[in-house]
Amino acid sequence: MILAKVLDSVVSTSKDSSFIGKAIFVVQPLDEKMNPSGNTFLAFDHVQAGPGDTVIICREGNGCRQLWGLDQAPVNAVITGIVDQIENNY
Amino acid sequence: MILAKVLDSVVSTSKDSSFIGKAIFVVQPLDEKMNPSGNTFLAFDHVQAGPGDTVIICREGNGCRQLWGLDQAPVNAVITGIVDQIENNY
Amino acid sequence: MILAKVLDSVVSTSKDSSFIGKAIFVVQPLDEKMNPSGNTFLAFDHVQAGPGDTVIICREGNGCRQLWGLDQAPVNAVITGIVDQIENNY
Amino acid sequence: MILAKVLDSVVSTSKDSSFIGKAIFVVQPLDEKMNPSGNTFLAFDHVQAGPGDTVIICREGNGCRQLWGLDQAPVNAVITGIVDQIENNY
Amino acid sequence: MILAKVLDSVVSTSKDSSFIGKAIFVVQPLDEKMNPSGNTFLAFDHVQAGPGDTVIICREGNGCRQLWGLDQAPVNAVITGIVDQIENNY
Known part of the structure; x- marks a missing residue:
């Protein structure tokens, strides 16, 4: 999983019929300091995430x-959580 | 999924028999501003996409x-949607 | 698998219900000399690893x-071992 | 899939017994202009491809x-077609 | 598959119980000229490979x-052959 905005x-x-009614977003991977890191993807x-949210993506x-x-859909990336906070306990 | 042209x-x-009658395209990954980003692939x-289209690829x-x-085919990339527009609601 | 901190x-x-009660960490991939190498991920x-540990990740x-x-969970990275030592027998 | 030489x-x-009698090649990924692009792999x-051929790899x-x-073999790359030509219809 | 040292x-x-009794190595990917290429991994x-061997990894x-x-083990990289020679027949 990765962090992304x-x-x-x-x-x-x-589009493929499995995509109908689904929200597709462009997302920007983030590093541990919340800076952009790597290429955007979909x-x-x-x-229920939206533009501006920091999220967990699988x-x-x-x-x-x-x-x-x-059982069947050509998908390989999904937003699975909205990040509230990154805790540095180290 | 990614954006590509x-x-x-x-x-x-x-070629493998599963490829017969299928269109194979060289595609160029794009970033969120529609600029080329990363290596081309197939x-x-x-x-029914064609050369010049901006598409969603899985x-x-x-x-x-x-x-x-x-059930059986040596494939791992398919064009699953043609992009009409990228909306910046942020 | 890779080494990471x-x-x-x-x-x-x-978040997805499968994530409830699970610890999610930001991890930094390491090279063979234990230097940071590549982008962080989740x-x-x-x-039972914790911040500061050197670990094996799959x-x-x-x-x-x-x-x-x-059977069902949108996950693709897990900490599977804590590294005690890297032995250079070569 | 990608283009490669x-x-x-x-x-x-x-080697693993599933490899016996199979030809393994080092291949060089190519970009859309047939220039080397990225790291070689196996x-x-x-x-029935051979050294010098431009091929499709999955x-x-x-x-x-x-x-x-x-059903069981530790493989993840196979040459599935020999490329005759890249057509630029755009 | 890739070449690695x-x-x-x-x-x-x-560590996970599936790892007990298995040898885990840090490996360095190699290019077609046997030069290091890319990040090390596990x-x-x-x-029966050992430190110093050039190997095939899946x-x-x-x-x-x-x-x-x-059926169940959190693994995704295995040494499947020891390389005797790379033959340039081209």
């Missing part, structure tokens, strides 16, 4: 399909 | 095979 | 779900 | 095992 | 678990 939403009308929302196909209750 | 098509006669088309094997209705 | 813990209240703890979805005894 | 062949006598041959474990008719 | 061994006492041994979870005869 939600940026923009993607609008697509010609993720589906599972926790990039893995089987886990994504399970969240949707679908 | 469809570039060229690949012509191959000696993807199959599932939504890079994961199981999801690709499911789209084809095939 | 455990850094911070992540606090999230709005991992769940399976071996980044793969199916292995993570099996450790939890869950 | 076949470079050298790998000779190994002490791939098995499925289409890097994914399940797809590789299926091509061999094996 | 075996470097050091990892000592861990607090791999289990399946072919990074994929299902293939690793199959080699062990385990």
Whole structure:
């Protein structure tokens, strides 16, 4: 899983039927200091996140399909949590 | 999933039988500002995309095979949507 | 699998139900000389590790779900061992 | 999938039994202009490719095992097509 | 699969039970000229390799678990062959 910030939403009308009614966001990976780190990519929302939120993202196909209750869907990234805080206990 | 632009098509006669009749494109990953970002790779088309289109691509094997209705195929990238617009609501 | 150092813990209240009661840490990949190498990411703890520990991390979805005894969970990184020592026998 | 050029062949006598009788090649990923791009890796041959050929490679474990008719084999890259031509229709 | 050199061994006492009795090595990926290329990572041994050996490594979870005869183990990299020679027939 990685930390990321939600940026923009993607609008697509010609798409696989499994995508209908799902919010797709452009997300920016973050490092441990909340600085941008690496390339942006696309993720589906599972926790009512929105642009500006810092989130936990899981990039893995089987886990994504399970969240949707679908056996079949071409997805491999999903927003699974909204981050409240990073605690440095070290 | 990632954003990408469809570039060229690949012509191959000696190939695995599961590839017959499928369009394979060279695609260029894009960042959130639609600038090229990272290395090009190959993807199959599932939504009648063509060169010049901005698309959503899923890079994961199981999801690709499911789209084809095939249990067995050596594929791991498929074009699953054509992007109309990126909305910056932030 | 990779070597990593455990850094911070992540606090999230709005999240997938499979995450409840699990510790999520920000981890920093290390090279063979224990220097930081590559981008930080998030991992769940399976071996009672804590901030400051050098650990073994497995980044793969199916292995993570099996450790939890869950068939379904959007996870793909887990701390599977605490490193005592790296032995250079070469 | 990616474009790559076949470079050298790998000779190994002490190896997993599933590898016996299979050709393993060092391959160099290529970009859309056929220039080297990224690190070399190893791939098995499925289409009678040889050194110097430009090929399509699929890097994914399940797809590789299926091509061999094996349920179990530690493989994750296979040459699945020989490229005749890249067509720029854009 | 990739080429790599075996470097050091990892000592861990607090670890997942599936790791007990398995040798874990730090490995350095190599390019086609046997020069270091990319970040080191950890791999289990399946072919009696040792520090200094040039080896073939498969990074994929299902293939690793199959080699062990385990349905469940948080592993995703295994040494599957010792390289005798790289032949440049091109």
